[in-house]
Amino acid sequence: MTMLIAVGLVTALFLVGMLGAAAGLQWVFGVALPYLAVGMFVIGLAARVLRWANVPVPFRIPTTCGQQRSLAWIRPQRLENPPDTPSVIGRMALEILGFRSLLRNTKTVMIDGRRLTYATDLALWAGAIVMHWAMLIALIRHLRLMTNPVPGFVTLVERFDGFFEVGMPVIYLTSVAFLGALAYLLYRRLAIPEVRYISLVGDYFPLFLLLAIGGSGFWLRHVTTTDIASVKALVLGLTHFAPTVPASISPLFFGHLFLVSVLLAYFPFSKLLHMPGVFLSPTRNLANTTRISRHVNPWDYPVKVHTYAEYEDELRDKMIGAGLPVEKD
């Protein structure tokens, strides 16, 4: 049910974009809404990150995943249990670029009803890392539409991405990988009973949104070819704040663009916030140095304690009886 709601939403949004543009609202779907979406994305994201940043980190609570730095002759595992800032940067780089924690993933299985086993299970890691990297590369490729002249690294990325030179125009490796990885992520969300049980509309919606964006993009490039020069003129107009809507762009493109706009606008209100959030996670981005240098809690306040004097006052006779030294006789 939750999945169907998400499918329905994405389909409806796509049709709205396509039909709206076909009905003559190209300026709305080609200019006004993209600007609005980018505005919501930038402001929404900045507001959320600032809100996080303004919440203090009262305690230094890294999750340590390796040997600490203690005695000189014991080798610390710096990237798993960072003893200083450079190590933290290394740990974060591994996490953000390589999805380090997912790489640890295991699947717990009971064998013969008596032995628990924990086999390495990299499917989720593979699906996630392929999807994210493919998306990044696809984004870089899209810079072609936003720049004139096209920077060298964009062309270079395209060359590598189209390495196999299959199809005309060439099918990019990342287009296929992106859609394939998304399909896998959707599959596992449905196929693993526990994961399906916890899934919300907010989990299916971004998946279908990305699938529809990737799918319509693929369609635009390989099936019903659109007037790429006009598309570039539109996008360049947007990025140079001199919007123009050429007439010869297919409604399909506006469906694609509208879904991208929805994605951007939806981003700061959704679980997609994991993108900026991972940088700020206190269990990952802090060095394990609480005994080396004092971490200060900015909102620390005095608390009521039971002082030694109160303790001795209550128990003095017993302490004297037991031969223990006391402060006051």
Next chain:
Amino acid sequence: MATFDEPGYYDPDELVQIQRHPPVTPWMETPVDFRPGTFIYPGKPKNLHVLGLPHPHEWAVTDADWKLPQGWQQIILDGMAERLSRYRSFQLFMDICVRCGACADKCHFFIGSGDPKNMPVLRAELLRSIYRKDFTALGKVFGKLAGGRPLTEDVIKEWFYYFYQCTECRRCSVFCPYGIDTAEITMMGRELLGLLGLYVNWVIEPVANCYRFGNHLGIQPHGMVDTLEFMAGDIEEATGITVDLPINKKGAEILFFTPSGDFVADPGIYTCMAYMLLFHELGIDYTWSTYASDGGNFGLFTSHETMKRLNAKIYAEAKRLGVKWILGGECGHMWRVVHQYMNTMNGPADFLEVPTSPVTGTVFEHARSAKTVHIMEFLADVIKHGKLPLDPARNDHIRVTFHDSCNPARGMGILEEPRYVLRNVCNHFYEMPENTIREQTFCCGGGAGLGTDENMEMRLRGGLPRGNAVRYVQERYGVNQLAAMCAIDRATLVTVCDYWAPGVNVTGISELVANATVFRGEKRRTHNLRLEPIPGMADELADADAVLETRGEVGAHA
């Protein structure tokens, strides 16, 4: 006939038949089943009074009406707002979860129970659903469609059940791609419940004791003197050595503190005896304290404020006694508090000196600010420098495995020190499978205040992954002893091992060190600290005497 609070009530073959398929009803519409053996009794009002905590009242978990205070919903929402503005962890972890489920089968309670609300992700959703409804734009507008739900009494009951079915072990946070730490979630959940006067007695009574008497068991100063004297007697019987009992001694070099469980409970007492023996052998000028007589801190399982209130006595006592630095014994959650909170909460300890080993001269630079050193760091250094005469053969009848305790592993990273010590005092040391040790270690199932008998079913279920790994090394290598540097482990793993891997005993590491140490002036060591005969020792000595006698050298080995 065993009752629900005894392991014998549960058939292990039945318990491992775990239903992993979630129920048909969505989780928001699946009420809690409070069956005996899976929940803990409420905190008694007298304990809340000792601590001055709000809304003490009599109630029972199985009652329909939990007698929540007037305006309780507002109390919870205000409490959430306050914590969202104080803990970045809480705010962030409410916002960024993608429900990928990587954490699901990492939780010992989920593995052992199959209850989907024991998946870390769903445990957090119990709170997150309220957060969405009342603190996010989408949730306010779309409600249930956006994953929100209204705050009802049933939600509070669900929180109580599941936040006291989490041992704050942090295993899930190792696997989470964003490091979402369920310990943080559970701590917040328990703090919020506390605002309504809802605690479990197994936690709040020790807290009240600790506040008033300095330790969780409520041992008064004269009782502590008796306890340590009794242990000294046993030490003398086992080794022939008379140890000093420095208590509340001003001007000592080192303040030693350890969890109070080791004062009374078998097998923790043997580790406590080992400390006294080893300090005696090494000639350390140390002192116990009756006021700071517990390093353990059930405040960690109550609220940040309570943790700070209980922890304050450590530095205060170090200052009063005028020691130079602090040494801490084998304990799990105590070291989470000491390592990650103490310096922030109750420091700076600038009246102390940077810890320096009086035995080896090693400066413990990694503790230069908090001035507190772990006994395993201390002993590893001593052994490395060859300052402790060891005869590991004395432990040859023991085939030992090592259980990394959750907090020292994932909230500190003390992994190699205990292993180094163990390898030097035992000839037969075997690791459990790699996904069950070090940072991936499994909880004993009774941490964070869940180790009480009325919670027996959940303890056995939660202890299944650990028990299963123990049985593996038992069958494969003949392991007969499990070493753990945590007092809660030494209490709860006895039950877990008896149930899932019968025949494996539990020990502290220091106990094994003392049993392997050749003490100056010791008598013939025919018995270990448990006063059990050491297999072979008596015979070998007799043999040796026979040999020496024939050579006319009787007594030369003494």
